[in-house]
Amino acid sequence: MKDVAIVGIGKTxxxxxxxxxxxxxAAESVENALSDAGIGPDAVExxxxxxxxxxxxxxQSHLAPYVSAAAGIVGVPATRYEAACASSGAAFHAAWxxxxxxxxxxxxxxxxxxxxxxxxxxxxxxxxxxxxVAADGTFPEIFAAIARRHMELYGTTREQMAxxxxxxxxxxxxxxxxxxxKVITLEQALxxxxxxxxxxxxxxxxxxxxxxxVILSSRQGRVRVLGCAQTSDHVGLREKAEITHLPSIESxxxxxxxxxxxTPADVDFAEVHDCFTIAEILAVEELGFCKKGxxxxxxxxxxxxxNRSGGLKSKGHPVGATGVAxxxxxxxxxxxxxxGWQVAKADIGLAQNLGGSGATSVVxxxxx
Amino acid sequence: MKDVAIVGIGKTxxxxxxxxxxxxxAAESVENALSDAGIGPDAVExxxxxxxxxxxxxxQSHLAPYVSAAAGIVGVPATRYEAACASSGAAFHAAWxxxxxxxxxxxxxxxxxxxxxxxxxxxxxxxxxxxxVAADGTFPEIFAAIARRHMELYGTTREQMAxxxxxxxxxxxxxxxxxxxKVITLEQALxxxxxxxxxxxxxxxxxxxxxxxVILSSRQGRVRVLGCAQTSDHVGLREKAEITHLPSIESxxxxxxxxxxxTPADVDFAEVHDCFTIAEILAVEELGFCKKGxxxxxxxxxxxxxNRSGGLKSKGHPVGATGVAxxxxxxxxxxxxxxGWQVAKADIGLAQNLGGSGATSVVxxxxx
Numbered sequence: 001m002k003d004v005a006i007v008g009i010g011k012t013x014x015x016x017x018x019x020x021x022x023x024x025x026a027a028e029s030v031e032n033a034l035s036d037a038g039i040g041p042d043a044v045e046x047x048x049x050x051x052x053x054x055x056x057x058x059x060q061s062h063l064a065p066y067v068s069a070a071a072g073i074v075g076v077p078a079t080r081y082e083a084a085c086a087s088s089g090a091a092f093h094a095a096w097x098x099x100x101x102x103x104x105x106x107x108x109x110x111x112x113x114x115x116x117x118x119x120x121x122x123x124x125x126x127x128x129x130x131x132x133v134a135a136d137g138t139f140p141e142i143f144a145a146i147a148r149r150h151m152e153l154y155g156t157t158r159e160q161m162a163x164x165x166x167x168x169x170x171x172x173x174x175x176x177x178x179x180x181x182k183v184i185t186l187e188q189a190l191x192x193x194x195x196x197x198x199x200x201x202x203x204x205x206x207x208x209x210x211x212x213x214v215i216l217s218s219r220q221g222r223v224r225v226l227g228c229a230q231t232s233d234h235v236g237l238r239e240k241a242e243i244t245h246l247p248s249i250e251s252x253x254x255x256x257x258x259x260x261x262x263t264p265a266d267v268d269f270a271e272v273h274d275c276f277t278i279a280e281i282l283a284v285e286e287l288g289f290c291k292k293g294x295x296x297x298x299x300x301x302x303x304x305x306x307n308r309s310g311g312l313k314s315k316g317h318p319v320g321a322t323g324v325a326x327x328x329x330x331x332x333x334x335x336x337x338x339x340g341w342q343v344a345k346a347d348i349g350l351a352q353n354l355g356g357s358g359a360t361s362v363v364x365x366x367x368x
Numbered sequence: 369m370k371d372v373a374i375v376g377i378g379k380t381x382x383x384x385x386x387x388x389x390x391x392x393x394a395a396e397s398v399e400n401a402l403s404d405a406g407i408g409p410d411a412v413e414x415x416x417x418x419x420x421x422x423x424x425x426x427x428q429s430h431l432a433p434y435v436s437a438a439a440g441i442v443g444v445p446a447t448r449y450e451a452a453c454a455s456s457g458a459a460f461h462a463a464w465x466x467x468x469x470x471x472x473x474x475x476x477x478x479x480x481x482x483x484x485x486x487x488x489x490x491x492x493x494x495x496x497x498x499x500x501v502a503a504d505g506t507f508p509e510i511f512a513a514i515a516r517r518h519m520e521l522y523g524t525t526r527e528q529m530a531x532x533x534x535x536x537x538x539x540x541x542x543x544x545x546x547x548x549x550k551v552i553t554l555e556q557a558l559x560x561x562x563x564x565x566x567x568x569x570x571x572x573x574x575x576x577x578x579x580x581x582v583i584l585s586s587r588q589g590r591v592r593v594l595g596c597a598q599t600s601d602h603v604g605l606r607e608k609a610e611i612t613h614l615p616s617i618e619s620x621x622x623x624x625x626x627x628x629x630x631t632p633a634d635v636d637f638a639e640v641h642d643c644f645t646i647a648e649i650l651a652v653e654e655l656g657f658c659k660k661g662x663x664x665x666x667x668x669x670x671x672x673x674x675n676r677s678g679g680l681k682s683k684g685h686p687v688g689a690t691g692v693a694x695x696x697x698x699x700x701x702x703x704x705x706x707x708g709w710q711v712a713k714a715d716i717g718l719a720q721n722l723g724g725s726g727a728t729s730v731v732x733x734x735x736x
Contacts, residue, residue, distance in 0.1 A: 053429065055421065064728075074601060083433075084429060101466075232442065235433055
């Protein structure tokens with residue numbers, strides 16, 4: 001097996017861009033990544049696109065060749081990967097496997113979502129398709145149920161969840177690529193409009209447009225992929241033994257750590273999937289940063305930087321872009337290029353991407 | 369690199385099934401394939417789902433774990449692959465690469481589409497998303513333009529296209545898993561309702577429900593995968609130099625033949641992507657069975673059996689299922705199990721799956 005490096009990183013800003021379509025965002029990120037890698041589109045042997053709901057939001061399907069051709073990549077395998085909110089995590093995982101096992105030397109992975117569009121009024125309905133439509137409700141309702149149960153079992157408080165929002169907003173305010181660069185206070189977060197009890201508007205991530213891309217290579221590079229694991233679980237909430245435990249995250253983390261020969265104590269910082277504040281609290285538990293139930297107080301104490309980019313909460317959550325964007329942001333930190341939002345110690349970083357309420361998980365470990 | 373075998377084949381009937389949902393069709397095909405392979409779901413190390421428009425047709429996304437869990441496959445990577453009408457061809461290609469390069473020993477690939485549903489009145493609009501929505505029309509319009517140009521350049525006739533329909537209907541009438549088991553005459557085909565001049569209803573494939581699955585393994589099996597290649601091209605018709613030439617098919621075929629160390633003359637029979645009769649005529653040219661422009665007369669002469677299953681025209685075209693269904697049907701022929709529709713000589717078979725108007729192509733060569 002070969003060592004895999006990220007040799008190019010490209011991003012667009014995240015935001016609500018009335019004048020941008022999905023293809024131009026995705027192509028911009030790929031062109032930036034190619035330019036960062038110092039290679040042309042002809043060097044790309046396969047194109048992996050992560051996208052959740054492009055057809056529903058934009059009315060266009062067959063998006064992988066639609067995007068790759070716009071970036072000058074024509075002829076090679078070009079496929080769209082869909083695994084709900086972990087779509088580009090899944091695309092990255094497949095691409096990483098392919099380079100690691102010598103199928104290709106150089107590939108491009110792009111994640112994209114264009115959510116502000118004519119279909120935006122149906123956004124809750126479109127996002128709900130990532131869960132069991134016949135059995136579960138909207139995602140705020142699903143994560144509200146998880147939050148209530150976590151509060152009941154472990155004494156997690158609304159203040160702890162609000163603290164996650166305050167932290168991520170403060171972080172995102174320093175990231176020039178973040179969607180909502182706005183500092184908020186704990187009082188504001190607690191006084192937010194209730195979306196689904198106990199979650200307020202400030203517990204929920206954003207509806208964003210954006211794209212991110214990376215170039216993977218078996219050549220040497222400044223960012224190394226030490227391990228990457230993808231796992232799955234039932235889609236429906238009622239099929240989980242305990243809704244505050246998402247075993248797909250735990251098992252993906254264990255596999256990724258085993259590949260990298262590392263433990264959670266070795267990680268300097270992480271980008272985790274805070275689609276809701278409670279999801280960040282769950283994630284740090286399942287990843288092994290603290291023990292089960294301690295995610296609330298651990299998040300307040302913040303022993304290592306979590307979501308220094310601003311996370312899905314402030315950086316934004318263009319669903320299909322998120323997995324690759326997390327990895328791109330970890331890569332920028334490892335290169336020391338997170339200007340204005342650089343973490344102090346950046347030798348080993350982790351990215352965790354969640355699909356739906358845990359039916360897909362992807363965990364990736366990266367180092368300088 | 370390892371030899372890859374198809375060790376299990378599972379299919380559902382194709383048809384319009386008011387009482388069946390996407391999940392039950394897909395799970396049935398996977399369970400049949402596992403049973404045929406003589407293994408349980410625990411033996412599956414990764415699950416590859418090909419599906420074009422499940423979210424648009426059924427309102428459910430995140431379909432890979434949604435389906436795999438129903439078939440008892442939980443925990444492993446489960447991802448949906450989308451490449452328009454070549455979605456399950458792309459899923460198969462990725463799965464084959466993974467087994468060939470030693471990433472996994474045993475994987476399941478499933479293709480599924482549920483097209484008869486509440487969204488069926490919008491079927492032309494949903495299918496059109498496989499092309500360039502902003503620039504091109506519906507698929508009958510796209511292939512009608514290709515047909516007119518092929519008639520103009522090469523003298524291809526309406527009778528030759530109708531003959532493809534007559535042949536595929538006669539073939540499908542003998543396949544118990546086919547959707548429309550109805551023999552038609554040349555006169556009927558020529559007198560069909562015009563959908564887009566010169567294509568009549570009988571030149572168009574069906575709107576179907578159905579699923580197909582195969583188990584791939586690096587262990588020995590009765591069906592060997594000799595080569596498989598996926599290629600891409602521009603999505604929009606106007607970006608093609610000549611609309612009667614689909615270079616993605618030609619290059620995928622050349623790559624697959626090179627891997628298999630075979631030539632078109634070695635192929636005993638093929639399942640090709642006859643979404644329209646003209647598409648079958650184009651396919652036999654691009655695959656190298658005859659020279660460019662001779663697809664019409666070659667199809668009438670039929671030197672080797674093409675679409676002995678009935679093809680998309682009579683067997684049916686549940687879009688996301690088609691790529692794996694073609695491979696499954698070639699596999700059944702190679703095993704001598706196409707009872708009632710067995711071809712006489714079945715040592716080497718080819719499957720060709722097309723996405724949209726050629727932005728994705730997958731060509732697979734199989735042998736006993």
